[in-house]
Structure formats: structure tokens, C-alpha cells
Amino acid sequence: MPVLPPNSPAPESSAATGSSGQPRPGLHDVLIVGGGLVGASLAIALERIGLDVGLIEAAPAGALPAVFDERNLSFAEATVNALTALGVLQKLRAPSGAIERIHISRRGDFGRSLLEARRYGRSEFGRVVVARDFGEALEARLAELPRLSRYRPTRFLGLAPTDGAACAVRVADGGAGSDGGERVLRAQLLVAADGTRSGVRDALGIGIDEHDYGQTLFVTRVRAARPPDGTAYERLGDEGPTALLPRGDRHYGLIHAVASEHAAQVAALDEAGFLARAQDAFGWRAGRFLGCGPRSSHPAIRVLAQRTVAARAVLMGNAAQTIHPIGAQGFNLGLRDALTLAELIEHARRADPGADCGAPALLAAYVERRREDRERTTGFSDGLARLSSNEARLLRPLRSLGLFAVDRLPSAQSFLVGGAMGYRGDVPALCREMAR
Template structure:
């Protein structure tokens, strides 16, 4: 079983606990990485801000769209089996833009698939991850603990990390430090890795939505000038609603009562699922893009939102971050299989990680950013271009095939666990 550690206070010059891999961040990607590393017999530490019995804030009522590749991997890691609520299959994807002619529909059956993926509620996924983490025999969990900074290590071929809890500051050591601490990564900043950011000036409202017609497996992406209004088919006969608004209007939208908010979202989306009947209290999230100028440093690597945070249009953020984690775990596992004493933080291993992630990262970021910018541009000159794009996507098999591969989670080098749980 995983153990919670309260290491004794140490000075910066005294070696504290040493790990093969030390992960900072126990959210979606960090927890998944800890689980993926378990099978390779490593000494892994996980630094978490949330105390035992609590979930990180990211595990809220938002809806996560898992691509097929993600479902495969999480099934192999025995996480999907621990979900309590039923997931909702995405059998079709319907894309349109308000004010433009045309629409595009992708059907999983036409591409030999039962579904493109599954919709999972973040809180339920958090509970499943927690249940799986608690089963890991060698994982050491530091919680609630916060990252303070880096310091020179007294140990050769290690990173030294200063952390703090209610008992004071302590120093941990690891051959490889993994930053999985999100968009505002303190580890990335401590490593001196710069980032480029773009504010789309959109705020996304997320909630559960009940409609006149229950979900039938279709995920809707209705693009607009101020962001998408998306409906994701949950497994509880509700949709997961994402409604984008101009950030300048966010406070006014947040102040709307339920009928007024439903009317606004209905106007943006249309009537494809009938009347919007009720919803939960929406949560707000800014839409930004952040790209780290590099994803590795000596004995350190960035994964998930710490490396790249992308616009949620297309729902690829977590899927991309999970493939970061799985690729890293796969490379470490292969190195350990060849040599049980292989160094997890070896420079060549990190360079191989960067190369394996290049195509998937670049193409997914480019698609997300391009779609967000193009769909939000109100210029009437772009209307015909977008309409032609919708026509091509709906009618041309070659265009569909390219997008379908990405929607399923298969871009660039695909981690083995994503290919039917590693059996393919």
C-alpha cells in the first residue's frame, strides 16, 4: 500500500529521503504518472498539496473527454475500473459555427470504432485515481506538502528539492524531478524555464446540463466569436456544458440566475437537443495557451499543463498531458528493463523523451490554437473559408481520417499502453 511520509526536518547539506523519481503535483497527470511508474519497480515520491481525504481542486464537477487512447491506457492501469459513475460514450462528434454555413459530423462506426472516447466527471476520476494510488505498495506520498524551491544537491546525479509542511521545511532528493504542478508551475519557474502565453480573452463556464432530449452519444462543438459552446454526453442522462463568453462579460454572466444563464447558453448553442431545462451552478475558467520554451532541464522534466496548457476547444488537454506521462514512464521502464540500475534522469533519456513527444505536442497545440483563433475571428471574409472547411471535413475521407486519428489520441509516437492497453 502507498505510504504517507513525514520525513524528519533536514538542512540543505544533509541528505534527506532519496527517490528515483519525485513528482510535484498530484492532479490528473501527476497521479497518472505515479501509477504508470509503479510497474517498473521504482522508488517514487509524490508531492501533493491536498491533505489525505481531500482531492485537489482540479477534481471538480467539470467533464473530461477521454480519447480512445486514454481509455485504453487508464484501463490497463486499472483506473477506469474504479469509476463509480457510468461514463458516457462519444459515438459521434458534431461541429458547427454560429453564423457560418455548414456543419461536420464524425461517426465512430464509420471508422470502425464503437466510440471515439468516453466522458468522465473529474470528481469521479479523482476518486478512481485516489483508490488506485492507495493500492501502490512502494509509492511514498508527501501530503499536504508544498514545493518551496531547488537547491544544490550534496548527492551526485540528483536533484534536491526543498518542500514545506506544517512542521517546517525539508529537503528531498531524486534522480529525476517531474513538474506536474499545472499551468502556473512553480517548478518550471524554479528551473528557469521561460514560457510563452496567450490570453484568448475568453472565460469558460462549466456545469451539468439537463435538456429536453437525453444524450444519444453525440458530442456537440458549437463554435462562436467568444469561444465554444460544447455539450458532452455524460453517462447520467445529462450533458456536460462548456459555454465560452468574452472575459469582459464574465462577471455579468456569473451573476445570472439559472433561467437567464440557460437562455444565454441556449441562444449560443441552438436547439439540436431541444430546450435547456436545468443546470448546476457553473464554474468559471479562463481560456489561455501557455507553452514552455523547453520541456526538460538537467534531471528534470515538465509534463501536462506545466509543459503546455492549450485551449479546451477539442478537449485535448488532459489527453495530451497523459501521453506525456505515459511516454516518460515507457522510456524509464525500457531503460530499467535493459539495466536495473539505469539512471532515470539520464540526459539521453530526457532527450529521447523530447523527441518522442515532439510531433504529438506540436500538432495538438497547433490544431487547438488554430481552431480557437479561426473560429473566434468575426471577420466576414473568413466565413466562406470556414464553411469550405466544414464541407471538406464532412465530405472528404482523407480530411476526416486525419482529424479522427487525433480525436482518438493517436498522433506521432503513441505510448504502448494507449494501443489497446499495450497489447497491440
């Protein structure tokens, strides 16, 4: 099994190429496993500050990872700021939708809460982007990075022995089922951005805390009698939330939660049957649902890594925390993971151009800076998911009182708005760049 020594050229069979198509060295400052939303964003942020970055991707050149599908991503203002600063949102070819207000209600409970961006001196809280469109924008930006080494399609196999001066990973060229040759890549720092069922996390021996919410989330786009007007709706119910997000193509992004025991039955419904069920759960604030696109479904399971760092390794995005989509905070939280790491490395390299990207002090600083945001965001998402879907009669007046209070008390609104806009804890500078 060949090992690429420091600063040696990659073999001609290497899957690592920069934008010029030329092979790149196998020793990197940072090696990222996972080319999805967070991994690709991190690669852009790190290459932007002059690092030698390797990106291990399961998808072949010319194909997007499976995560870039018809799902609808809600980008908080902090995320919009950062992705604009990174030159990604400028690459969007399809229009995004502005979130100018957020309407929260619960079926069977009185009261509702309405958050309006203009009351906080903003034109919008964030934007809605289709995952496929975002994937294409990320790909266009990645193609512009001259120093980035992309290993694709390449599979992470496990860790290799190392002397501690670098991390070493075993990879194989080619997709699943291929017999591509196995080799070892080395870097100062390994980043696991390979999703909820992270192979890197398992290889590092990091355990997880897991909770199944007993819900399956159906995702699609919906055409309604009333086109989007900038309102994002969160309609809570006994089986979970039904959300409508204002897309930029005059459709809504729909997320409809059903009890997992009903998922197969709902998946078998024709378009008319599915629309009727979603309409019953959501109500008529957007008028009649007239049609929907292809549907996909995903289990609602919270997975929290018990640690987010190990020796010369960091977990981020869904590998570190996969949370319930209520409140739409998953990718926003993962991006702040990525940008915090990039910022810490940038500061270290400014002070010392030879600074070690995987130094224990740097990783300890990362954990400390991410602590408040991670704990508050995951706790808020979990608490809201459990409380909002609890059928207990005694909770109904408390929930209604809560909605009423949020609608009337500025302090309660400010707490929700700050989180919705991505400003929890020690936020990376790029997230605030356009908010200054």
C-alpha cells in the first residue's frame, strides 16, 4: 500500500487534481472527507486563505453528491453573509427566495407568533435556496480554486498508523464496489464532514448520542393558489411540523412530518392524496395546494457526537451534530463550524506562517468557541421538536401562552430572531461581514 511522503508528487494514477487537472501532492495542511454542503464550503474558506487543502469526495467529477437534491435550504442572514463573502451565492443560477417574516402556529392551540424582519431593521431574515442549485454554485466556485486537490471518486477506508506529526488516512480510488488501488494520504489536520453516519467518526472511536423522533419528513415543492410573499410558515402538529418556505420560483418548499408508522402509507399516496394530507396538516394560509414536485423522505433522528475533536481531527456538520430540521438550523450550524475552524487557522498562520493546523491548542480553542452555539442550537431544536409534537392536553395552554408571549414580548422575539438569523454565541467574522 503506497504512502505519499511529504512534498512528493502524486502518482499519475492519483485521483487528486486541481482546477488545472494536474496531479497535486499527497501531504496537505487540511484533508477534508466529504464534499457535501459543509465540506465544500470549508474547502473554499481554507483555500481562500492560502492553505493546501485536499477534498475526498465520493461523487465522480461531473456529478453532485446525493445531498444536493430537491430539498429546500433555509439560509440565515449570517449564512448569506458568509457565502457571499466566499463568492458562492454569486454563482447561483436560479433565483432564491427572501424570508421577510416567519409565521409560527400549532394546530389545535390558540395563538400564533409573527416575526417580521423590518421590525429589526432588516429587509429579510435569510433566503431559501434549493439544495441542487446550491450544489451547482459550490461546484462552480470549487472549480476556480487553483490549490485545491480533489480526490474523486474516492472512498475513505480508515486511519493509517502515524508518528503523530500528521494524520494519515487510507483511501481507495473509485466509487463503491470498485477495485481501485488503496493508498495513504497525510495531512496536519483531518476534517470529518462525511455526514450523519460518519465513517471517519467511527474510525476515530467517537461515540454518539442518538434520539429517534419517530417522524419521517417528506420534502417537495408545492404550487399554491397564493404565491410566496416572503413568509416562511412553521405549522406545528401532533405528528411534527409542516413548513412552507418561500422559494424564488413562485413555489413553496414543503417539509411535512408524519409519524414513522404512517410513512409507508403516505409514500404510497398519489399527488392528490399527498396534497390533501399536507393541506389538512398545514391549513389554508397559502390557499389551496395545486400541485407538487417529486417527493423524498428522510427519518428525523438526532445524532450528537460525544466529542467534536480527536488528535489531529475535527468533526463538523452532520458528522458532529444532526438535528431536527424544525427551525432550519442544521446547515447554518455546520457552516459556522467550518468558518470558525478556518478563522482560527488563519489567525494562527498570520502569527506564525508555519503554524500547525492540527495543534492541540488550536483544536481546544475550536471546541471552546463552538460550545455555546452548538449547545444552544441543538438544545433549542430538540426542545422545540419534542414540545411541539407532544399531544398531552395539559401542554396545550402552555404552548399557546408561549406563542402569545413570543408575539407580544420583545425580549422573547429577540431571542428567536437572533437564532433564526444565525447570531448565537461567538460567530465567525465572515458571518457578520455584511451586517456591519
